Amino acid sequence: LDSFLGIPIRHKGEAIGMIALANRPCGFDETLVTQLEPLTTALGTLIHARNLEDERSRMERVLRFNAEHDFLTKLPNRSEFERCAAEVIVASERQNTGFCLLLFDLNGFKQVNDTLGHSLGDELLKMVSGLLCNQVRKGDTVARLGGDEFVILLPHITHSEDAIRVAKNVIQCLGDVVHLEGANLTITPSIGIALYPNDGLDAETLLRNADIAMYRAKAQGRNSYQCYTADMGELASEVLRLEMALRQAIEQ
Numbered sequence: 001l002d003s004f005l006g007i008p009i010r011h012k013g014e015a016i017g018m019i020a021l022a023n024r025p026c027g028f029d030e031t032l033v034t035q036l037e038p039l040t041t042a043l044g045t046l047i048h049a050r051n052l053e054d055e056r057s058r059m060e061r062v063l064r065f066n067a068e069h070d071f072l073t074k075l076p077n078r079s080e081f082e083r084c085a086a087e088v089i090v091a092s093e094r095q096n097t098g099f100c101l102l103l104f105d106l107n108g109f110k111q112v113n114d115t116l117g118h119s120l121g122d123e124l125l126k127m128v129s130g131l132l133c134n135q136v137r138k139g140d141t142v143a144r145l146g147g148d149e150f151v152i153l154l155p156h157i158t159h160s161e162d163a164i165r166v167a168k169n170v171i172q173c174l175g176d177v178v179h180l181e182g183a184n185l186t187i188t189p190s191i192g193i194a195l196y197p198n199d200g201l202d203a204e205t206l207l208r209n210a211d212i213a214m215y216r217a218k219a220q221g222r223n224s225y226q227c228y229t230a231d232m233g234e235l236a237s238e239v240l241r242l243e244m245a246l247r248q249a250i251e252q
Contacts, residue, residue, distance in 0.1 A: 103210035188223035
């Protein structure tokens with residue numbers, strides 16, 4: 001280089017960049033530095049403002065993600081699932097198609113927490129989350145509703161046979177023995193299946209009916225699946241009515 005000049009770009013006295021000039025035929029002197037000082041000051045202010053805006057945008061993305069996702073597994077949480085389900089319902093109405101959801105929990109998970117500790121239980125939940133995400137298509141949603149309860153939202157699956165195939169894949173992928181911190185664990189899910197629109201026209205109804213089917217699966221041996229049927233709903237309503245009547249009789 002015949003000549004070179006580096007002028008710091010500063011903001012409140014702190015260097016945050018540099019303007020580099022080179023190969024000026026007559027070289028550089030302090031006069032040029034003085035002439036460029038207003039420019040470097042303005043650049044410092046602009047760069048600092050841009051950095052603040054980038055950091056603000058980053059923090060907003062982090063806060064939004066944390067509000068919409070489960071802290072432990074990083075899966076969508078209940079509120080984000082409900083938002084996704086609402087979008088799928090609107091799309092299904094527009095396209096005159098359906099979808100299904102699979103609701104399930106992990107059999108024996110409470111025992112894992114009670115006997116092996118919550119930290120190992122947390123590791124198990126994270127492992128299950130990864131296994132589930134590998135079983136679904138792009139555009140499907142895997143969410144953690146809380147505890148050991150998960151839901152899979154499957155757009156464009158309108159027949160119970162297709163939903164059952166996914167349920168079997170979930171049972172199979174969770175069926176291998178898991179080795180965690182020296183413990184050998186076997187994970188078995190109980191899965192309830194609900195189809196839109198036959199089993200409900202909104203997320204709340206679909207979840208409630210999938211929950212009824214899930215508990216029917218538990219009653220029939222666990223590590224299995226059940227599709228919701230109307231008679232399950234009638235039976236659940238009758239059981240609830242009898243429980244309320246019994247509670248009222250005891251109170252009187």
